[in-house]
C-alpha cells in the first residue's frame with residue numbers, strides 16, 4: 001500500500017480539494033491510504049472557539065464562520081442536493097451537542113473533542129469528492145484505528161492495539177482518513193499534538209508495511225532552509241533518515257519530529273513533494289550512507305530563554321538540574337537548547353501548552369531567574385563557519401553554542 005498525506009495548505013479551498021484528484025491522477029490511485037488534515041487554518045479557528053467556551057464567552061459567530069467556509073467549499077465541489085451538505089449539518093450538530101452536554105472542565109479533554117472536528121470535516125468532504133470524481137474510496141474513522149493513552153492533546157500511541165486494528169484493513173482498497181486524531185481505550189477522541197498529521201501518516205505507513213509514504217506540501221520538498229524565512233534555499237533531493245530526524249528535531253517545521261522513527265524502523269521510503277508539481281521528484285528520505293554536506297538553516301521562533309542560578313550563588317549541581325527537569329517534564333515544556341556554567345543554567349525552551357508562568361512560579365521558589373520572552377533560535381547544521389554573520393546582523397545575540405558541526409544561536 002502507498003500512504004499519502006495532504007496537509008491543511010493543500011486542501012485550503014475547493015481548488016485544493018480538486019487538486020488532490022489531479023495529484024492522484026498523476027501518481028495512480030490503487031491501494032492508497034490518504035491522510036488529510038483540517039482545511040487551511042481550521043484548527044486555529046477551532047482553538048479560538050474552545051478558548052471562548054472555556055472563558056464562558058459566546059462563540060456562535062466563530063462557529064458559524066467555520067461552517068460557512070466549509071459549506072462554501074462544498075458548494076464549489078458538489079451539486080446542490082448532494083449528501084455532503086447534510087453530512088456537514090450532522091457534524092456541526094455533533095459539535096453543538098458536545099457543548100450542550102459536556103460536564104467536563106478538563107481543558108485538554110475538551111480541546112481534543114472539539115479540535116478534531118477540523119479533520120473529520122475535511123476527510124468527509126475529500127472522500128465524498130473523490131468518489132464523485134471517480135476515485136473510489138472508503139471513508140475511515142481514524143479514531144477506530146489509532147489508539148492512544150488518555151494524554152489529551154499529546155496522545156501516546158498504543159502500538160500493539162493500533163497495529164492489530166490497522167492490520168484488519170483490506171490493502172487492495174483505497175481509503176480516506178484523518179490525520180492528527182485517535183482515541184483512547186474509553187473511545188474518547190485524542191490528538192497527537194499540533195501538526196501531528198505527518199505522524200498519523202507514518203503510523204499508518206508503519207502498520208500497513210507501506211511501500212512508501214509521500215507528504216504533499218506547498219514547497220518543492222525539503223530545502224536547505226524554510227524558503228519563507230531564508231534566502232537562496234535549494235532543494236535537498238536525497239537525505240538520510242538520520243539527517244531528516246536531526247532537521248525535524250531542531251525545528252524544521254516541514255516534517256513533524258515524530259514522523260521519521262517509525263519509517264526508519266521499517267526502512268519505508270519517505271517522499272516530500274509539491275502538490276502543485278506532483279511529477280517533480282521532490283525529496284527522498286531513505287537509508288543513505290552519504291552524509292549531507294550542505295549547510296541547512298532552521299529558525300524556531302516563539303522560544304523563551306531563562307538563566308537559572310541558586311539564590312546563594314552556589315554551584316548549580318546535579319540535584320538542582322534533576323529538580324528543574326522534573327518540573328519541565330511535568331509541564332511538558334520542551335528544552336530546545338541548554339548551556340550551563342558554574343553558577344547558572346541557561347534554558348531556551350518551547351512552550352506548546354502555555355505553561356511558562358507555572359514554570360517560572362515553581363522555579364522562583366528556589367532559584368534566582370532572569371527571563372527573556374519571545375526569542376528566536378537559529379540552527380545551522382553542517383556549518384563550515386563561513387558567512388555566518390548573516391545570522392548576527394541586527395540581532396542581539398543572547399547565547400551561542402557549537403557542537404559537532406551544528407551552530408546554534410539564541411537571538412532577540
Ligand SMILES: Nc1ncnc2c1ncn2[C@@H]1O[C@H](COP(=O)(O)OP(=O)(O)O)[C@@H](O)[C@H]1O
Pocket residue numbers: 006007008009010037195216217218219221222223224225226227228252253254255
Ligand atoms: N527545510 C524546509 N524546507 C521546505 N519547507 C520548509 C522547511 N522548513 C520549514 N518549511 C515550511 O514548511 C511549510 C510546509 O509545512 P506545513 O505548513 O506544515 O504544511 P502542511 O500543514 O500543509 O502539512 C512550507 O510552506 C515552509 O514554509
Ligand SMILES: N[C@@H](CC(=O)OP(=O)(O)O)C(=O)O
Pocket residue numbers: 006007008009037038043044118179180193194195196197198
Ligand atoms: N490540523 C492539525 C494537524 C496537522 O498536522 O495539520 P497540518 O498537516 O496542516 O500541519 C494542526 O493544524 O495542528
